[in-house]
Amino acid sequence: MSNIDKATVAKIARLARIKIEDEKLEPLAGELNNILGWVEQLDEVNTDNIEPMSSVVDAKLRWRADEVTDGDKQQSVLKNAPRGEYGFFAVPKVIE
Amino acid sequence: MTDLTKLKIAEARDLLKKGDISARELTEAYISAVEAADALNAYVAKTPEMALEMADKADAMIKAGGQKGMTGIPVGIKDLFATKGVHTQACSHILDGFKPEYESTVSQKLWDDGAVMLGKLNMDEFAMGSSNETSYYGPVKNPWRAKGSNNDFVPGGSSGGSVASVAGYCAMGATASDTGGSIRQPAAFTGTFGIKPTYGRCSRYGMVAFASSLDQAGTITRDVRDGAIMLESISGFDAKDSTSVDLPVPNFEAALTGDIRGMKIGIPQEYHLAGMPAEIEALWHQGIEWMKAAGAEVVDINLPHTKYALPTYYIVAPAEASSNLARYDGVRYGLRETVEGGGLVDMYEATRAAGFGDEVKRRIMIGTYVLSAGYYDAYYLKAQKVRKLISDDFKRAFEKVDAILTPTAPSAAFAFGEKSDDPIAMYLNDVFTVPASLAGIPGSSVPAGLDANGLPLGLQILGKAWDEETVLKVSGVIEEAAGFTAKPEEWWR
Numbered sequence: 001m002s003n004i005d006k007a008t009v010a011k012i013a014r015l016a017r018i019k020i021e022d023e024k025l026e027p028l029a030g031e032l033n034n035i036l037g038w039v040e041q042l043d044e045v046n047t048d049n050i051e052p053m054s055s056v057v058d059a060k061l062r063w064r065a066d067e068v069t070d071g072d073k074q075q076s077v078l079k080n081a082p083r084g085e086y087g088f089f090a091v092p093k094v095i096e
Numbered sequence: 097m098t099d100l101t102k103l104k105i106a107e108a109r110d111l112l113k114k115g116d117i118s119a120r121e122l123t124e125a126y127i128s129a130v131e132a133a134d135a136l137n138a139y140v141a142k143t144p145e146m147a148l149e150m151a152d153k154a155d156a157m158i159k160a161g162g163q164k165g166m167t168g169i170p171v172g173i174k175d176l177f178a179t180k181g182v183h184t185q186a187c188s189h190i191l192d193g194f195k196p197e198y199e200s201t202v203s204q205k206l207w208d209d210g211a212v213m214l215g216k217l218n219m220d221e222f223a224m225g226s227s228n229e230t231s232y233y234g235p236v237k238n239p240w241r242a243k244g245s246n247n248d249f250v251p252g253g254s255s256g257g258s259v260a261s262v263a264g265y266c267a268m269g270a271t272a273s274d275t276g277g278s279i280r281q282p283a284a285f286t287g288t289f290g291i292k293p294t295y296g297r298c299s300r301y302g303m304v305a306f307a308s309s310l311d312q313a314g315t316i317t318r319d320v321r322d323g324a325i326m327l328e329s330i331s332g333f334d335a336k337d338s339t340s341v342d343l344p345v346p347n348f349e350a351a352l353t354g355d356i357r358g359m360k361i362g363i364p365q366e367y368h369l370a371g372m373p374a375e376i377e378a379l380w381h382q383g384i385e386w387m388k389a390a391g392a393e394v395v396d397i398n399l400p401h402t403k404y405a406l407p408t409y410y411i412v413a414p415a416e417a418s419s420n421l422a423r424y425d426g427v428r429y430g431l432r433e434t435v436e437g438g439g440l441v442d443m444y445e446a447t448r449a450a451g452f453g454d455e456v457k458r459r460i461m462i463g464t465y466v467l468s469a470g471y472y473d474a475y476y477l478k479a480q481k482v483r484k485l486i487s488d489d490f491k492r493a494f495e496k497v498d499a500i501l502t503p504t505a506p507s508a509a510f511a512f513g514e515k516s517d518d519p520i521a522m523y524l525n526d527v528f529t530v531p532a533s534l535a536g537i538p539g540s541s542v543p544a545g546l547d548a549n550g551l552p553l554g555l556q557i558l559g560k561a562w563d564e565e566t567v568l569k570v571s572g573v574i575e576e577a578a579g580f581t582a583k584p585e586e587w588w589r
Contacts, residue, residue: 004465016418016464017425018457019445028461031519035462038520039407039475045482052480053487055309056295056536056561057339064335076197082432089427094440 004032100125101265105169105322108268112158112168119158119168123151123212126170130214130266135588138260140175140233141183142215154210165325165349167210172217172267174258177203177313178302179216186304187231188221190451191430200302201337202271202313202330209329214267217257221453222421223278223306226525228256229516230455238286238509239264239584243550246587249509252282252525258316259286263584269317269326275306276409277505277529279314280541284504284554287543287582289323289571290316294561295536296341299334307416308339310409310533320542320572324348327564343562351565352572357391361570362497366402367528369506375547376503383501383544383555386577387570395497399489404482405531406523411466411479412534417456418463424451458519487535494560499570502528504541504554528556538564542571543580552582 004012006025009032013020020028078084083091100122103111111117127144147170154168173179176186178196185191199207207213220230227250228236236256238249240263251260255278258270263286272279274292283290291314298313305311315326328349333342363384368377384394426432426447433446452460466475493500506527515522532539538561541554555574559567 008465009461012461012465012468015468016460017422017441017444017448018452018460019449020457028458031458032461032465035410035458035519036465036475039410039479042404042407042411042478042482045401045404045485047478047481047485050481050484052477053484054480055339056487057341061338062335073197077428079197080194080429082426082430091427091440092434092438092443 004029004036101129103268104318105166105268105325108169109163109165109325113163119151119154119212120148122168123147123170126214126266126268132589133264133266135237136239136260136264136266137234137236138218138257138264138266139172139215140187140218140257143182143213146182147212147214150207150212154212157210164209164329166206166329168212169268170212170214171206172214172258172261172270173203174255174271174273175216175219176223176273176304177271178304179203179213183216184304185232186222187219187233188451188453188456189232189431190424190447194429196302198302201299201334202303205330205332206271211329217261217270219257220254221456222304222417223254223273223275224417224455224459225253226277226281226522227510227515228253229512230453231256232453235512236260237588239588240286240509240551241585241587248512249551250285250512252285252509254278255282255316259283259288259290262286262288262316262318264588265586269315269322271313271330272316273303273311273313274533275310275413276533277526279316280529280539280554280556281505281526283316283541285509285552287552287580287584288316288318289320289540289542289575290314291323291327291540291564291567292533292538293327293331293564294538296339297331297538297562297564299337299340301334301336305420307413308420309416310413320568320575321349321352323540324352324568346565348564348568351568353569354572354576356387356570356573359392359499359570360497361387361392361394362397362493362500363394364397364399364402364493364500364502366399367502369527372506376506376553379545379553379555380501380503383574386574387501390573390577397493397497397500399493399531401482401485401489402531405486405534406527408479408482408486409530409534410462410523411475412483414459414463415467415476416463418460418467421456421460424448455519483534486531490531490535490537499566500558501570502556502558504528504556508547508549508551508553532558537561538567540567540571542574542578544574544578545580546582550582
């Protein structure tokens, strides 16, 4: 099933927003194929009519009143930002 | 004058109560021990001034008659628990300089009880690793060395700093976290007691997220009683975590009755791995004999989907990680790398390339792939279904038994570099711990013996969901029977 080539690694890296140098794509393809080849043993397991398990906690999510309990923390929120300007997070220019 | 750093939490608690020692004295002894133990590389940030302030508060609490189990007890906090104004990076470069504006619930509960923070503990980057070799701050050294050797061993992972600080007498206890075995495996490698409670027992609020459906806080201590005391302090419902469960926290220490007569202990046949060292099999067999001698009934059980637990984990955990770690983008906190003349996406890609280590990148890539269009059903959905089967295996087993006994890890601590080139060999270390993480059930590792080289080995006890008391009770019986008194030589001082 899994046959990840260089182009696929480049695509995954793009989706994951991680810059991968060209010369690293090939070795990474090998590593990912190894791991995926190993996890594919799950194909042996019959999972017909089995509900996927997304949480070990059976309980339904709790409800709460829709009210403001926190906020007014602009200083705190921006405290760790690499760049903050005029009370905003600042990033490189997006629109020319 | 006794060396205060050799006391256990329960012993210190009693001396503090009687007024024989003060929290300040105890804390000063630990601050010196932490200073002297740099060779272990267990701490990535030290907070001696805060510790002394907290110790004085603890002394005031005790004087006012408000002593609790953890009052005045110096502890270390794994670097993935948010501590207000203090280094919190999950030992990743991408969180450079991050000092949270808020406190994790687990650490806050300790401070509310009067515990004292010595600093932040080293770990595998974002808890992804089984040897502490993926930390941006360098590996932690295991305080234990093989007999007659000066070679260093890994402390296990991901809670490598937690176990090294406790085994190396530079914390009385440490917080830790378990996603696939990150509490139990390192505890086994260092002769310490580690317990991961039921998923939902401790709040995940303020814990740096790795795989949210698996992450659970727990403790590392020098013995079972200390584990019961510390676990009780950090447990309990928290409205700030939607998966926190609103159940009363039992008095865990009271569970340590030593009486397991008539209890049924399950031995999963699938855990007899081909090629497992004879010493591990022998230790397990010894554990079975201890159970029988204590009056428990030992029952063979089957957990038929055990062999699929690791591959299931290595789909579910990276998938959740790839989603959780999407937040590290260089915008709101931590590292930012920009590209000359580049735009926003270039900044994201450069920041994440520079900020994440190789193992973290590998897992994000796997997770991204298994969640991507066209592959979701084949990998992620499939893994979630197998996870259900693994969980059902345990449910069926616990209809017949009260607890399950297994080895904690398939080997003792290994040398640096021994497995770091082969991700799958590294993953196999967690073969006995991952199934319980997937099922969300509580588990512990108790030091139970030494291998031929003099390195510690642990036995794992698993219990029903919400039955940490039985896990602790059986752990206590193993501890008593094993009479594990071996100590590492203090070469790091």
